[in-house]
Amino acid sequence: MPRAVVLLSGGLDSATTLAIAKDSGYECYCLSFNYGQRHDIELDKAKQIASAMGAASHKVVTLDIGQFGGSALTDDNIEVPKDVDTEEIPVTYVPARNTILLSIALGYAETIDAKAIFIGANAVDYSGYPDCRPEFIQAFAEVARLGTKEGVEGRPITIEAPLIDLTKAEIIKKGTALGVPYELTWSCYSGGEKACGHCDSCRLRLKGFAEAGLKDPVPYEV
């Protein structure tokens, strides 16, 4: 079986991406990051998801980019917004996050001779994040082709973003068909025992389940 590195955050999108990678015939090596995001619950969930979905391995890379600040997700001085709609780049954007995650995944992929990297980037729901757009993914694929020995040897590591054009409802339907244990996934920005239901991420998720005609198995605060 060819190997793939799968970026796994503990959220709904990356769990679905793992299911798609597996269904495409890859042996999956999951990679999560501790980059100062506010809540360890995401990493606990990522570990449970990797195990439940039969990943070959799960590694966590600690990355102290929180020392730079600049994002509500890594900087305690910036508040995570609730119930706000905006067309601008949200404060939850972590500078160059996907570039950083993909680059480390690329180093890992070279080391274990993986053929592909899977990322759950999505351009529909995260339209404000520049590093979730197809043109960004394509540009990074060029970096992978030109910046690695595999690329130089004519067998570049590919960058797969199978969710990039899907709505949240389409993602949930696809994942449900593939048996993703959504009860293990965590999307809320705010942490706590139950999901808040009001942050951007919770609202997107709830809307997605509603549109898919399915019930979100995760508990919410009333």
Next chain:
Amino acid sequence: MPRAVVLLSGGLDSATTLAIAKDSGYECYCLSFNYGQRHDIELDKAKQIASAMGAASHKVVTLDIGQFGGSALTDDNIEVPKDVDTEEIPVTYVPARNTILLSIALGYAETIDAKAIFIGANAVDYSGYPDCRPEFIQAFAEVARLGTKEGVEGRPITIEAPLIDLTKAEIIKKGTALGVPYELTWSCYSGGEKACGHCDSCRLRLKGFAEAGLKDPVPYEV
């Protein structure tokens, strides 16, 4: 003064790059990495160089990519070769290293509103490293343009690799003219009180000083 992030390893090339960035009118924010390279001496030297050359700041990011293995520089099970000439990608190649360093520099640059990132990549002496070639740097510049809010807003962070086409002798001459304190730089792969003089990196350095008609101020084992 516009700001630049300068990747500073503690070696000769990155110190020269810092001097060029400063001479180009940038306020320099230096970034070093602790990625499991064998010797802390490089990071000590980087700190001294940043201070001696009047950098605005120096940060060290710890990155546990050593857990992946795959390089003689981060994996104790792979020996650093001495006095070997090869056309192949050397075992001292760290998978996707420059992609990883540039991506984190990109996140930092976004956070501090820097206009440029300087990297001491060199295609002449490191011809075996795919991520030291001009086409790689250009591909990464596209990632920076497409994957950041600055790029989306039409003012992309530029990637500057001022040494890319220079020989080691040319780098040393340029740096000497700009007053680089080469006595503070460290190039040896093998560590120790004095440089070994036999690893790839020492040999390149000694050859460069000889061709430049200058004396390397760093002490070597006899």
